[in-house]
Amino acid sequence: MKLKYILPIICIVILSMSCSTDDDDTPQTIDEIAELKKIQDITTNEHTIELYSKSGVFKTGYNEVFIRIKNNTEQSYFENANIAWTPMMQMPSMLHSSPHSTISKVSNKKTLYTGSVVYQMTNTDGSGWSLTLNYSINGMEYSATETINVMQSAKQNVTSFMGSDDTRYIIALIEPLDPSIGINDITVGLYKMESMMSFPVVENYTIMLDPRMPGMGNHSSPNNTDLSFNSSDTMYHGDLSLTMTGYWVLNLKLLNTSDTVLKGEDVTESNEKSSLYLELEF
Template identity: 45%
Template structure:
């Protein structure tokens, strides 16, 4: 699910494509920036290029991060269309290294703009840091650039990503996709991955994520008309409905079920058990 901001930005990208020259191979002048509504989160200079990374957030944060990429040719001061880009985030811990779930980087409606997402499962700290390697191909030549990035903990301290081992002994990463909550029945999405190795995190399809939102400060009451998260092959995410009946702090209790209906993680909410061990948090 895209935020409203992302949707308007993509509409703007498509409109901008009409106003460009007839040839999509022509570099775009620096003055025409289809991502001016976004924040420049990183700028990597190497190989006669600058790779610019943009987000609707002010930096990189724990959980789901949608990122847009542009490549500027320093010799011509123009942006390069139709490149191929891949990335690999690496966390350098004190005793080991690992990567994290991420999508492929794909084209958008503008030939000079590329996008993808990264799910960071831990934040940077004073002793451990993230590096982002970008491999890109232009005109038959492959280039590489690597630099450090800072991944921040959520400003509000709320939990948006879960890393856990299921009853099937598989290590999972489950993260909520960003959205603007309202007192309404909201579209609600998440992405789910498993850890095959420290560097490989394939997406998981055909599971189910049940949701039971509660307000702990208000007698742990729930809400009507929620819909569990079901896998959507087209988007690669789990999509459902989240009913929020008032503003405040909500704990979204979760259960993860496999395609046989077996519970892999999480518990039902009862009078004796007021919260699941698997949950997201939000406050608005």
């Protein structure tokens, strides 16, 4: 083939490759909620507040919640919202809130915000709770309140108790969500009830851990470590050794900064379970 025919073919191939490369460089739309399930919407005349989690439900215990706010007129999501929230339970004779974090923008997300809430109880049908969100956008203040369902978790992953110091505490299991045989990172949240509306994090206490399998002679496991406070995430961390699958009771003892036991007892032959405990099964 003569050179005058070869050169035009080469140019066409190069141009085709260039166009293909340009197409590949087109920015892709990122689905910010791809791995989440919607819990529910809270709708006002102007906005729709979308609530998400990995499970798609509120449950007793620790809940990591994700939030988006949609402009109903433009069908777009706000990127500059400031959000605060208040969970509230209506009991027959009183109202009370629960431990809940501040809400912040999810790293590397444009429209997604996150926070955590601990529901310490619920009614048998999941009723009794409401959620209020106060938020501002471009200097304008808004508020929305809606009832929510909080389902009872299958195992005791949260407990509220009175310490020997006459303070009411709440302790909630955060990790492991998917336990496995071996050494698991265990994380719990510890809060105290200052009032019906205030549940601050308790710092620098110690949570002693003794996991047992009641169905297997109440045996324990090796290489557990007690939980200590981590100021970076304000949670308590330790090592949980699980030697086999099944139902485990995580026997706990809570010690204050003076190493005084506030709740819980040692597990012995005559005392098979601490009065302070959490549960898991896998």
